[in-house]
Amino acid sequence: MVSVNREFEAGVRWRSTRFVISSGAVMAACVSTDVAPYSSPVRHCAARVSENVPRDAVVQVTAQLGLGLTYCSGVLIAPRLVATVANCVVAFNDVLSTDPPIEPSTSVPRIATASVDYEQACQRELGWRPSEDGRFLAPLGRVLRPEAITVTVIREAVLEDVEDDENTELRVDKVFASRSTTNCKDDIAVLVLESPADLSQVPLRLEDTSQVGEAVSMIGYCVAQDEGALVPGRLDSQIEALTYEGGTLEAPPRSLLASRNLSIFAAGGAVVSRESGALIGVVASGNYPGCGEDTSGMTIAFRVASFRRLIEDAALYADQVLHTELTAEGEDSRSGADCKTF
Amino acid sequence: MRGITGGTIRSPRQRTRLPWVGAASTTCVLVGCTAFSDFGVRVCSSDADCRTPAQVAVCVESRCVAGCATNQQCSDFDPRQPICQYPGGDCVGLLSEGPECYANTNYDEAQMGGSTARDMVLLGAFAESITTSFWLTAQLAADEINDAGGVPGPHGSRPLVAVLCDDSLQAEAIAHLVVQLEVSAVVASLDDAALRDVLAQPDVGDRAFFLSPAGSATRPASFGDRANLLWYLGAEYSDVVAAYGGLASGLTSSVAGRGDSMSALRLASISGAAAEDSALSRDVARLLNKSGVDTSGSDSRGPYRTFDLFGESPLGPADELRALIEYEPAAVFFFAGGNFDVPVGAFDAPLRQRASVLRSIDASTTVSPQFHPTYVLGPRNLSASAAKKLAVDSVQFRSNALTLRAGRLRDEAVARAVALRFNEKFPNVNPLGTGLSVDDDAYDAVYLLAYAVGAVPFRSGRAMGRDVYEGFARVTDASAERVDIGPGIGAFERAAELLQAKAPFNLHGTSGPADFEPTEHARPGPTHAYCWDAQGEAREGAVFDSANGIFEQTSNACSTVLSYGVGQ
Numbered sequence: 049m050v051s052v053n054r055e056f057e058a059g060v061r062w063r064s065t066r067f068v069i070s071s072g073a074v075m076a077a078c079v080s081t082d083v084a085p086y087s088s089p090v091r092h093c094a095a096r097v098s099e100n101v102p103r104d105a106v107v108q109v110t111a112q113l114g115l116g117l118t119y120c121s122g123v124l125i126a127p128r129l130v131a132t133v134a135n136c137v138v139a140f141n142d143v144l145s146t147d148p149p150i151e152p153s154t155s156v157p158r159i160a161t162a163s164v165d166y167e168q169a170c171q172r173e174l175g176w177r178p179s180e181d182g183r184f185l186a187p188l189g190r191v192l193r194p195e196a197i198t199v200t201v202i203r204e205a206v207l208e209d210v211e212d213d214e215n216t217e218l219r220v221d222k223v224f225a226s227r228s229t230t231n232c233k234d235d236i237a238v239l240v241l242e243s244p245a246d247l248s249q250v251p252l253r254l255e256d257t258s259q260v261g262e263a264v265s266m267i268g269y270c271v272a273q274d275e276g277a278l279v280p281g282r283l284d285s286q287i288e289a290l291t292y293e294g295g296t297l298e299a300p301p302r303s304l305l306a307s308r309n310l311s312i313f314a315a316g317g318a319v320v321s322r323e324s325g326a327l328i329g330v331v332a333s334g335n336y337p338g339c340g341e342d343t344s345g346m347t348i349a350f351r352v353a354s355f356r357r358l359i360e361d362a363a364l365y366a367d368q369v370l371h372t373e374l375t376a377e378g379e380d381s382r383s384g385a386d387c388k389t390f
Numbered sequence: 391m392r393g394i395t396g397g398t399i400r401s402p403r404q405r406t407r408l409p410w411v412g413a414a415s416t417t418c419v420l421v422g423c424t425a426f427s428d429f430g431v432r433v434c435s436s437d438a439d440c441r442t443p444a445q446v447a448v449c450v451e452s453r454c455v456a457g458c459a460t461n462q463q464c465s466d467f468d469p470r471q472p473i474c475q476y477p478g479g480d481c482v483g484l485l486s487e488g489p490e491c492y493a494n495t496n497y498d499e500a501q502m503g504g505s506t507a508r509d510m511v512l513l514g515a516f517a518e519s520i521t522t523s524f525w526l527t528a529q530l531a532a533d534e535i536n537d538a539g540g541v542p543g544p545h546g547s548r549p550l551v552a553v554l555c556d557d558s559l560q561a562e563a564i565a566h567l568v569v570q571l572e573v574s575a576v577v578a579s580l581d582d583a584a585l586r587d588v589l590a591q592p593d594v595g596d597r598a599f600f601l602s603p604a605g606s607a608t609r610p611a612s613f614g615d616r617a618n619l620l621w622y623l624g625a626e627y628s629d630v631v632a633a634y635g636g637l638a639s640g641l642t643s644s645v646a647g648r649g650d651s652m653s654a655l656r657l658a659s660i661s662g663a664a665a666e667d668s669a670l671s672r673d674v675a676r677l678l679n680k681s682g683v684d685t686s687g688s689d690s691r692g693p694y695r696t697f698d699l700f701g702e703s704p705l706g707p708a709d710e711l712r713a714l715i716e717y718e719p720a721a722v723f724f725f726a727g728g729n730f731d732v733p734v735g736a737f738d739a740p741l742r743q744r745a746s747v748l749r750s751i752d753a754s755t756t757v758s759p760q761f762h763p764t765y766v767l768g769p770r771n772l773s774a775s776a777a778k779k780l781a782v783d784s785v786q787f788r789s790n791a792l793t794l795r796a797g798r799l800r801d802e803a804v805a806r807a808v809a810l811r812f813n814e815k816f817p818n819v820n821p822l823g824t825g826l827s828v829d830d831d832a833y834d835a836v837y838l839l840a841y842a843v844g845a846v847p848f849r850s851g852r853a854m855g856r857d858v859y860e861g862f863a864r865v866t867d868a869s870a871e872r873v874d875i876g877p878g879i880g881a882f883e884r885a886a887e888l889l890q891a892k893a894p895f896n897l898h899g900t901s902g903p904a905d906f907e908p909t910e911h912a913r914p915g916p917t918h919a920y921c922w923d924a925q926g927e928a929r930e931g932a933v934f935d936s937a938n939g940i941f942e943q944t945s946n947a948c949s950t951v952l953s954y955g956v957g958q
Contacts, residue, residue, distance in 0.1 A: 191489060226469060226470055233469075233499075234469040234470070293462060293465060293466065293499055293500070293503060294499070294500040295499075295500070301469075301499060302469060354469060355469060357467070357468040357470070358468070358469075358470060
């Protein structure tokens, strides 16, 4: 009996349990439908972060869409894993489609913001629909190939020096994305990088313990008004509402609404707990380009705890250790020699 | 996430659980499990007691048993897999993990979360993009049915959800639809050869019924025991071949009468790679050859030449296009798939090229004033958005283009009503800008399949393709009462009454009654010539009189093209 449960716990199922059937069929048969205690196949380590870590962990996610580019944000959750919003890495069926196509030599690449107008296109009862001018703005379509996506690390130094060589570009190996983007729901993705990024990483809140009123910070890129460069910006906020399977008119299922509004380039950015520094949600969209513009309004973010399986699948694929939020109690048995402390 | 075992595809959970459960249940019967109930069995009083982040489980006879109870339970566990196949089944994705199946018609978690897949009617569908007339129209049909209460049947109504898959990834898409989602009916808007390949897949077996909104290249009756699982709304493509002969003779007269620079009739043929396109191209060449036209292509200024503008020629499409212009054909016969709607994304270069071939030829006419060919598009182009858009954009093309298609004529009253509802639902879709408009065949196909599934007499258990075929026969019974397609008293509501009463009817769609020819599995009819108006609408302008080998004008829709004397 003990061996059966151990096998389940290790996440190894059929091959070993078949052996148990053949050697002890009677006993095994009667526990075959048992649901074993949970043990994630991914090794989690508890972590506490310093004040600056979340901001250091934010990267720029650029995707080639047609002849243009989308600029979004992402957040490093493991050396090779970047959490972002799925609408930044799926093909729009819209603005850049032309018939006949524009010749690359004669066209100026355009910046298509990855901003999604949730009120127009993504409210649940509307599903999606063409925008007023007949184009399609919902984040519809298929996940882009990894080679169309680039993760760029833009250092704080960019604020003083916008030379491109200050930036580090990282190639994407695989995209794990939620599959319900057609309804503007479950808009989350994890990018697996080909090589590790030498950056801070943000621990995850994988237990859904977020509460209305909780103090959070939102971090994502915006255009610095003096230099015109994309820089990581931060806004302090609080959770105004949480949605579950049904969603609301204001927010899709499994999301949170945070006070204040971010830049359009902050889509895919982080919503972190101000107390623990852990990543709570991934920003769905923003409204304005510049840093520090009018921040009135709300930000929708998808809660990472609802997408634990997706994140774990990506971590398994890339053989990455995930760091989970260190709770107020402090002690966590999963901390160990391999666990990194930020 | 799929595993392949001996040619069949199961989800990993199925692979692990089926032999396991089989052995377990056998042993339990022999021994009795209560004696071992303390061996790690998780005791429960409700499904909630079985909630765990490790796997989906339900409470059965006070024990937690692996398997899902509802869609909601699945989406709570992993939003990527929000569909519970059936109570005790696996959680599966509505969309596929890869890019194969990428959209659906408004699956509503709030309304359908308490159900499983077997409480819903799931239809598969294929298109290259959501921004296609096909998918917009499929959504219109699905929403109409759901707004009226769902797909009716003898055991109540069920919500309809259509899942859209990529038409270039059929094998993987079918595995997702048929194996994982257990879809039993598919609107198969695929190339004919691809459709047959799909049906020949071992994993498909007789699990699903396929209705193509297009026509057929060969008779499915030759397809053995799966023949009844494949039907076509259109006619056989080869039915139009004779009309090309009529066009050629008309063009000969036209060229002689014009007295222009062309001393002889020259016809250009362009064919896509799909089997039905090349077959039709061959058949037309053969017919012309029998009429004395040299189709060998040996003479570069001869009466018939084929041009490869789809990139397989060693010359490349640009040189082929130049050769075509220099050839100065009186007519361009264009045989290529109907699915060349507005292309999407950066990686669809072949699609872009398909859409651009006709546009490139047409653009050439502006720099070569002597070059005014008549464009004769094949039967797969009638609903193509790219052709519609080109017709809107170019007076030159519009004035010289027609498309031939055999089959039933549109029922204008029904089609007009559908078009009105389409415009109401998508007020911002501008056919002039996008080429997108209602796709009559897609509309008919969704209703036909929804009703066919509704007519399956049983509710529990998985409906197989043959079950849907029986339902399909019931709703396309030529001898039964006419029921109109769409919402309303004489339409959906009457269909619901008859479906609930298990009574047959004959669904009357945008192209008339749905009575199918039982051998061809299609709906044959005379060959019609359609021309596009300034709004991009294809309108019937002539019908081919096969007895006399001429076209008879039925409206002014093609009067400009036919004024050159084509076919008359």
